[in-house]
Amino acid sequence: MGQFFADQPWVAVFSVVALGSLLGLCRFGPVKLGAAGVLFVGLLVGALDKDIGPAVPTGVSALGLALYVYTVGLEAGPAFFRELRGQLAVMAAAIAALVITAGVVGFVGHQWFGISGPYLAGGYAGIGTTTPGLAAAQAASENPAQPAVGYAIGYPLAVVVTILFIAVLAGRRHWKARRDPGSGLPAELVTRTVQVTKDVRWDDVPGVATHRVLASEYRPADGEPRIAHALDVLAAGDLVVLVGGESDVRSATAYLGELAPLDLLDDRSTVDYRRILLTDPDLAGRTVAELGLGPRYGALVSRVRRGDFDMLAHDDLVLQLDDRLRVVMPHGRADAITRHLGDKESSVSEVSAVSLGVGLALGFLIGIPSLTLGTTTLALGAGAGPLVMGMFLGWRRRTGPLVWTLPTRANLTLRQVGLLLFLAVVGLTSGHSFRENAFSVFGLKLVAVLTLGAFVSYFLMVLGAKWLGQSRERTMGLLSGYVGNPAILAYANGRATDSRINAGYSTLFALGILVKIVCIQLIIGL
Structure with a gap:
């Protein structure tokens, strides 16, 4: 077997990748080896014959x-x-x-x-x-x-x-x-519809000024639901949808009034919302404000999901390709906003060969x-x-x-x-030395x-x-x-x-x- 791997080094490399990845999935107590499993399997295979390493x-x-x-x-x-x-x-x-x-x-x-x-x-x-x-x-x-x-x-x-x-x-x-008393950004975001029980200035609500709480939808006591753009004063009887971490939303709710008996998000006849994938390269690297969703479509972004994490959107948040944006928008504007942001699943795995090549070349040069x-x-x-x-x-x-x-x-x-x-x-090139030492x-x-x-x-x-x-x-x-x-x-x-x-x-x-x-x-x- 050792000589076979020495004669067929590519077989050896990808056999080690496969077997090592399987080892990396095995749990040892509280952890898994992950990619390091490939190293250990490589050492084991490389130790089989001293000719394997030089052939790789x-x-x-x-x-x-x-x-x-x-x-x-x-x-x-x-x-x-x-x-x-x-x-x-x-x-x-x-x-x-x-x-x-x-x-x-x-x-x-x-x-x-x-x-x-x-x-x-x-x-x-x-x-x-x-x-x-x-x-x-x-x-x-x-x-x-x-x-x-x-x-x-x-x-x-x-x-x-x-x-x-x-x-x-x-x-x-x-x-x-x-020197680190705060709880940082919330690990999980929640959405709550709150009924206002007193007149308050929106900027005075806990968490608003620090971008820990935002409003996505708003309904005046005597009006129709609308996108929560530039809120100023909230009056008793108004309903507002809050987004933020659990503790931050709880504090804001206590300041505003109480949880509403209904959820504004259940009614999508006037205000709609959906997750849209950002795949337009021209928008990558720009902030939420620079998307221009408010002036162009009357919409706003409430959340940004990047990988496995949800982030609260604010005007200065810089976006990147493959971000999923939770967009709150007027009913009927979804198609136009989707075209603007891209939302093409085929694009999320595409790589710009130009930027990748230039970046790596510069990296090797320095x-x-x-x-x-x-x-x-x-x-x-x-x-x-x-x-x-x-x-x-x-x-x-x-x-x-x-x-x-x-x-x-x-x-x-x-x-x-x-x-x-x-x-x-x-692993393959070092296995024989590892066995000896x-x-x-x-x-x-x-x-x-x-x-x-x-x-x-x-x-x-x-x-x-x-x-x-x-x-x-x-x-x-x-x-x-x-x-x-x-x-x-x-x-x-x-x-x-x-x-x-x-x-x-x-x-x-x-x-x-x-x-x-x-x-x-x-x-x-x-």
Whole structure:
């Protein structure tokens, strides 16, 4: 079997992708391995015969990695730059924790146990679960199999230890958050029809000024239902449809009056509503206000569903392809608004070859320059170059006619394909070396170093977040993003329902990858 895979490397690659994906679906305690299952199956298959690794087309891994990090950057860029000012102190704490961890892993591993830099760099990438970091370590090593051994040992260790930390955080009910007291954006939106029992100014209603509550439909006490444009004063007897998080809508309802005995949304004879898919490239990267639905059609957007999350629409919310817009409109205007927004299912998986090609080319270009410090050469390389460019272009969203962002489904598909190809090739090319080194005294030494590094790293991150006054929920998200593993994020979301978890993850995910890549190249020089 080993020789067959050596003779048929493409069969080996896609067999590993298939079997590894099946392994990734299996649950081990509270988590699944996900895409990492491909790496472990690749290591197992690669260990069958020493000729398998050299036969595998390694150029595939570079392409897969570039697709993965570029699409991650496109998605993470807007959140990163949006959070930059408010979370600058947290980002600095994360950078300090990663640098200190690199020092601990490098010093203890090299000075106490005599482990060489490539193994330690791969292990450091493993406890950071950073696939681009592994690529950077391999690119800087004479023997690319050595970092892969460290990564394969550190990765499962990171998942287990981080989950322990998350479990402890989830149990800290009296965690004080002096600088993060709010509940963030609502995890789920609700719609309620409220009957006004007193005269009130709309802008005084709790949550309106902060864009946490909006009105989608309104019926005066003596009139017909209408779209809730530019509400001013509400009078007793009026009905208004509120949209927002459960607690925010409850507060607004208490201020306005009481829940109405009827639901305005049940009557669609005057005001209609529907979900419409945004697929017109000319509208991507524009704000809700720039759609012009109010002036042109008398309509408004109340919600925007992106992926699996519903967001409350407001004028400054920037839209992207594949967003589903909940549009409240006058009866009979649905067809015209649908044509305006696109609503073509066939477009949600389409990719602009021009913007994708230009973005990746620019990413590879900025990865070329290098800086030599003593015996260490630093460069963004094929791992960080496309990531940085993706973050920048994702933040810019569009340049003239070029729309840089991708439809959500297309982004996720390209990301998964790229990651699976990269991990399959890494596993196959490193399997034989892993078999020779992991299950030995040397392997036990590496486990000890990485365990120490993992505990130091995660403890410093949590301590820094608490010292900076971050909430328990945001700290769980920050730790998930700091480690950079979606399985850990899923576990954190399973232990608490709060949008600050996802916000914290977005804050540190891309930044963590970049800092780890730099630290990895420094460790390689040991």
